[in-house]
Amino acid sequence: MERKSVAGSIRNKERSKKKFLDAVGKILRTKGHAALKVNGIAATAGVDKKMIYTYFGGIDGLIDEYIRSQDYWSKVTVDEIERIKPKLDDGGRSFIEEMLLSQFDYVYKSREAQKLLLWRISESRKSLRKLTDAQEENGEYIFKLLMDPHFKENSEEVRSIMAILVSGLYYLNMYAAMNGSIFCGIDVDTSKGREKIKKAISFLVNQTYEKL
Known part of the structure; x- marks a missing residue:
């Protein structure tokens, strides 16, 4: 059970990270880089904004990872x-x-x-x-x-x-x-x-x- 719980947690984390990265791309495409703010990204991703800091260390880390991916x-x-x-x-x-x-x-x-x-x-x-x-x-x-x-x-x-x-x-x-x-x-x-x-x-x- 514990192993399944850990695997599920990892999958949830990866899904949430992808949602944040996709949200950055969507905002960049539709509104431009000036609209890349924590609240807007979190709302677009449908994930608590606190997770941006947990997964990426903050908005700069999130944007860094997005940029490298594109x-x-x-x-x-x-x-x-x-x-x-x-x-x-x-x-x-x-x-x-x-x-x-x-x-x-x-x-x-x-x-x-x-x-x-x-x-x-x-x-x-x-x-x-x-x-x-x-x-x-x-x-x-x-x-x-x-x-x-x-x-x-x-x-x-x-x-x-x-x-x-x-x-x-x-x-x-x-x-x-x-x-x-x-x-x-x-x-x-x-x-x-x-x-x-x-x-x-x-x-x-x-x-x-x-x-x-």
Whole structure:
């Protein structure tokens, strides 16, 4: 009986945590980050607000966990990269191409990720700073493992190209979601337009590896 009670308690805790995280996402999608308050989150989740402090240590801990669950590049952790075991003999070309294509699709499909991006560029917050630091740490691991050994003295140029590609793909999706889908004559909100962008991603990655 005691074992069942413990298992039930764990399941209840996980369900309640998920309700809180889902509530953060719902509020972020519908009302924006300014509406993320303890009382509103608890009411949306249908769980006593005291549990936010019990499970997450407070609203900052809850938001931290939510942010980590939604950001694409935060999911590309050192452990995940080692699990995937990307090919080393191509200098990371296939891995980087796949990551960029996946990022493009992920942000397009996730309203929460879009709202999170808007939040990151509109407000200074400790949890958002942590997110940026985590991204940089994961990115540095990728560069040092795959790209720096391949490009050697040209590694800084490659980092600059990657910065433009990652941020550009973020912007295209944000632009399509918020203010219109046509950019440079390409409709980023159609499958045809998105395929053109994906072909451009592959072209730019391949050109980077061939020319540098």
